[in-house]
Structures are given as C-alpha cells and as structure tokens.
Amino acid sequence: MTPIRPDLDTLPAYVPGRTVPGAIKLASNEVTEPPAPPVLEAIARAAAGANRYPDLGVVELTDRLAAAYDLGPERIAVGCGSVTICQQLVQATCLGPGDEVLFAWRSFEAYPIVTQIGAAAVRTVGLTADFRHDLDAMAAAVTERTRLVFVCSPNNPTGPAVHRDEFVRFLTAVGPDVLVALDEAYAEYVTDPDAVSGRPLLDEYPNLVVLRTFSKAYRMAGLRVGYALGSAEVTTALRKVCPPFSISAVAQAGAIAALEHSAEILAGCADVVRERDRVAAALRDNGFVVPDSQANFVWLPLGERAAEFAAHCAEQKVIVRPFVSDGVRVTVSTPQENDALLDVATAFAL
Ligand code: PMP
Secondary structure, three states: OOOOOHHHHHOOOOOOOOOOOOOEEOOOOOOOOOOOHHHHHHHHHHHOOOOOOOOOOOHHHHHHHHHHHOOOHHHEEEEOOHHHHHHHHHHHHOOOOOOEEEEEEOOOOHHHHHHHHOOOEEEEEEOOOOOOOOHHHHHHHOOOOEEEEEEEOOOOOOOOOOEHHHHHHHHHHHOOOOEEEEEOOOHHHOOOOOEOOOHHHOOOOOOEEEEEEOOOOOOOOOOOOEEEEOOHHHHHHHHHOOOOOOOOHHHHHHHHHHHHOHHHHHHHHHHHHHHHHHHHHHHHHOOOOOOOOOOOEEEEOOHHHHHHHHHHHHHOOEEOEEEOOOEEEEEOOOHHHHHHHHHHHHOOOO
16 A cells, blocks of 8 residues: 555645636735835846756845844744745654644644644634634643644734733743744734734743744745744754755745845835725724734634625635635735725625
8 A cells, every 4th residue: 555644634725715817816815016126136037047956055045034133044944935834843843643733723724734744733722702812721721742832923814913911921821841933924014012023032032933924025925935033943943854945046036135125015015004904994884893903814704604705706706715614814905906805895795
C-alpha cells in the first residue's frame, strides 16, 4: 500500500475565495489595485535573473525588516507567506501526537490545517458573543501539552482586534513554556487605540512571536512573502524548518521595493479604513449585525443563511466568502465595488 498518512483523509481543505470572470471579488481580503509601480519594476528586474536560485539567506530583505523594526536581523524569519510561517511554527514546536495547538474559533481557517499537518492536536476556545477572542478562557484552556497558541488580531474572519491589556494579561498567565503567535496579517488597518501591537512587547516576552505579511496592505498576495519577529531562538527554529529557497527571488525583490516605498503604499490603507466604516454603517442601517472590524473586511454573522446570502451576491456577480452555517466575510474594496456590494446586500431580505 502507498505509505500515505491515513489522517490526511480528514484534513480540512483550505477553501480559497472564488474568482469568477467579470465578477467583483470580495472573497479573499486582497486589495483590488495592483502592486505599486516600483514593486512591479523590481519584480520585472528580478524575473530576468530567474535562471539563478534566490538568496538562500534572504539577507537584504531581512536586513531591511530589521532596520524597520529596530531589531537585530537574527530576530527576523522570512517565509513564503505568513500561512507557511504558521505551519513552520507548528513544526518547530510540536513533536507529534499529544502536543496541542490552541486558538480561538472561529479564526483563520489555516490554523486547524497546519496543526493537523504537524500531527498535533487542535484545541479551540469559542469567541465571545461580540466575536472577540476570549483570552481569559484561552489561558484557562492551556494544558501542560500546549506548545503553541495562535492569537489573530484583528481576527479573521470576524474583525475585532485584541486589546493590549488583555493580551499582556494572557501572556503573563500562560507563562514562558507556551509559544504565543500574534498573527497581525491585518495590522495596517487597525485604528482602535486599545488594540495590541506585538513589536513593543517582544523584548519583555521571549515566548511571543509576531507574524506579518506583504499580502494585504502591501498588495502583494500573489508574491507570497510573510515574516516573523521574535526571539532569536524562535526565529532560528523557523529558519531551520523552512525548506531551502522557499522565498523566490521575485518575491524578495518585490518586498524590498515595497519597504522602500512603504509610506506611499500604506497611505492607501486610510481609504480602506474609511470605506470599512462606511460599509459597516450602511449594512447596520439595513438591519445586518456587523461586529467592529479593525481589518479590511466585515463579518456578517448570518448563521444558517450564510450560504444563501453568498449565492444571492454571486447571482449579482459579487463574490463574497461564506463560512457555512456561521457567517459571511466581505472584503472592503474600492468605493465603487463596495457600492455594488451594498446594493446587493440591501436587496437581500433579512
Ligand atoms: N493570517 C491571517 C489572519 C490571514 O487572514 C492570512 C491570509 N488570509 C494569513 C495569515 C496568510 O497570509 P499570507 O500567507 O498571504 O501571508
């Protein structure tokens, strides 16, 4: 018999947002505009050298990130998108059956997948009634087998950010023997002044690792670059479990250019934030429940009607992301695309 692990039969599949020709895609929390022109130029230049392997050590990009975060380069690990770093974290912390990875649910759908790939046990704690992490309950759910905790702030798909005071209380409660990964994929969209920011906590909490990505605010989801900030012990482990040459030369060049031009690129986030608040308010005015969102999407907790709402939108060529029997996540995009969403949403009989 082919020696494939039988437990892969029960591995949940990652469901990507659908792309339908001619439709407006609000399903994957991408930015609708293409990458910034200097990024496109850097990618094209790097593509001309694609006969060669990329820099194995990702040295220049790492150095630039180190400067940007005022950390030594040894405290940065670049990965092939932050989802791959999530998998590397499981590989770096869990030895196998019995080791536990804890996260809130519902949260980023890759967490249970990478946990199971790592042959570790999934432990989840439900969100609060207002769709936030229940960090006190999560701290209480830690056992002596818990190796890793994912905390997603802002939480995909529900939107709220974790607050600094509750996060610090959580870090203190779980103690140094549990690695806490703060997934900040949507950090650039956060406006809540109480929201946690991981970088300032790194020196005090060596068991904290912060995950960031170029996929969202930097408009580079197709290039696959994410990174972790943490103690040298954690980032060294991440580099050890990273397959050689994972981060392509094109991706490295694009990310370096993006950092050089980050002020102009990130200026676009203010437009998304303005639109997010407009879309949320308009949906609430039309009777939808919309939790506070600190990201570039809003969550509609439609329960059993989630699939029906997504199908209704798709009929009008607006693609949103249903989570069956739970809710629908809608990416906030340009004013025009958001207007299209609001038109179809308000025509849906609640
Ligand atoms: N974390 C969260 C919370 C996300 O929503 C995503 C993307 N959907 C990722 C990580 C992964 O991003 P990437 O692999 O593109 O860096």
